[in-house]
Amino acid sequence: MQYEDLLLEKKDNIAVITFNVPRKLNALTRGLSKSIVQVCKDLAQDDDTRVVIVTGAGRGFCSGADVSMLPGSSGTVTATPKRFEQFEVIGPYGSTFPSLNKPIIAAVNGPCVGAGFSLALSCDIRIASDEARFCVAQVNRGLVPDAGLTLFLPLVAGISNAFELMYTADIIDASRAKEMGIVSKVVPGAQLMETAMELASRIAQKPPYSLELTKKMVWRGLMDKLTRQLDLESWAQRICFTTEDHQASVQAFLNKQPPPEFRGR
Numbered sequence: 001m002q003y004e005d006l007l008l009e010k011k012d013n014i015a016v017i018t019f020n021v022p023r024k025l026n027a028l029t030r031g032l033s034k035s036i037v038q039v040c041k042d043l044a045q046d047d048d049t050r051v052v053i054v055t056g057a058g059r060g061f062c063s064g065a066d067v068s069m070l071p072g073s074s075g076t077v078t079a080t081p082k083r084f085e086q087f088e089v090i091g092p093y094g095s096t097f098p099s100l101n102k103p104i105i106a107a108v109n110g111p112c113v114g115a116g117f118s119l120a121l122s123c124d125i126r127i128a129s130d131e132a133r134f135c136v137a138q139v140n141r142g143l144v145p146d147a148g149l150t151l152f153l154p155l156v157a158g159i160s161n162a163f164e165l166m167y168t169a170d171i172i173d174a175s176r177a178k179e180m181g182i183v184s185k186v187v188p189g190a191q192l193m194e195t196a197m198e199l200a201s202r203i204a205q206k207p208p209y210s211l212e213l214t215k216k217m218v219w220r221g222l223m224d225k226l227t228r229q230l231d232l233e234s235w236a237q238r239i240c241f242t243t244e245d246h247q248a249s250v251q252a253f254l255n256k257q258p259p260p261e262f263r264g265r
Contacts, residue, residue, distance in 0.1 A: 003039055004031030007057070013050040013204040014197065015043055015102075022058030025111050027066040028093075036093045036119075040100045050208050051200040052100065054123055055107040055193065064114025064137055067253055090234040091115055091147030095226055097122040098219045101212045103203050107196040108132040108174075109189065118145070121152035124215065126182065127196050128174040129189040134182060135171045140259060142246030144236045151222070151229040156181050 001008075007018040017039060019026035026032070043049050056062055097104050097119065106123035114137040120126055136153070138145050145153070145166050154162040157180040165172070174186045187195045203211065240246050248260040 001042065003035035005029050006032055006035035006039060008039055010049060012201065013048060014053065014200045015046075015049045015051075016053045016055065019056045019062050022060070024066065025058070025060030025063035026056040026116070027063045028115055029066050030069065033093055037096050040096045044101055049102060050204040050211065052102050052104045053107055053196050053200055054097070054104060054119070055109055055196070060110040061108045061112040061132065062116025062119055063111055064116045067141070067250060088234070089230045090237045091118070091230070094118055094122060094146070094148030094230055095223070098223065098226065101215065103211055103215060105196050105200055107192050108183065109192055111135070113137050115147040115149070118147035118149040118152055121156060121182070122148060125184060125199070127185045127187065127192065127199070128177060128183040129192040130174050130186055131189045132174040132177070133171050134177050135169060136165045137169050139167065140169045140249060141253070142243055142249045142262065143240045144233060146233040146237050148226055148229060148233070150233060151226055
């Protein structure tokens with residue numbers, strides 16, 4: 001099956017998902033967002049796949065939301081959404097990888113930003129290239145962390161580290177990410193996929209029922225919290241979408257200008 005802005009390869013009980021929008025550092029286009037959900041539905045029904053690896057094409061893992069799709073890109077403050085839209089989850093892919101009944105390894109090959117950061121954190125294991133960089137960028141767009149990031153990041157990095165990254169949008173390298181517990185291993189870029197495949201192969205040799213049930217038990221205790229957090233993030237994000245700060249910051253980014261002065265309105 002063909003997926004928009006996403007590649008899928010299978011070999012020896014291992015599936016490799018590759019985000020494939022390299023011209024935008026694999027930003028979450030509408031096509032990619034839909035494909036992430038669909039490919040996981042398909043893999044869930046594939047008994048030949050025992051382990052999944054997620055990575056990005058080109059220089060990036062995932063640069064987060066496609067800024068050109070954000071409400072502020074229109075140049076005007078967003079109008080109140082329709083009633084049905086207000087109940088939809090923003091960033092539904094945040095629960096996709098935890099819900100997939102297969103072990104998932106994120107092979108983070110480059111910039112891992114915003115909702116892309118959340119996607120990496122929602123995988124079971126993370127291995128980073130020494131070229132990887134991590135950033136919670138939403139505050140720079142007048143937005144809040146979403147796609148489950150407000151649950152995942154405090155969970156793996158601790159509350160203090162998480163707040164610092166979410167408040168500042170500081171960029172951290174792979175070494176610092178390992179210190180925080182965000183990734184379990186850092187390897188040279190040329191060895192990233194080899195290392196991920198070696199780990200995936202070791203896991204794939206274990207009993208499939210044991211693997212899938214272990215994953216289900218670990219994530220089951222977190223899924224209620226994740227569902228609640230996605231609802232809270234969506235509520236907060238819709239407030240931010242209506243602000244002048246959001247509109248001004250997105251316009252500045254699209255016009256390659258310095259960040260604006262945020263005025264709190």
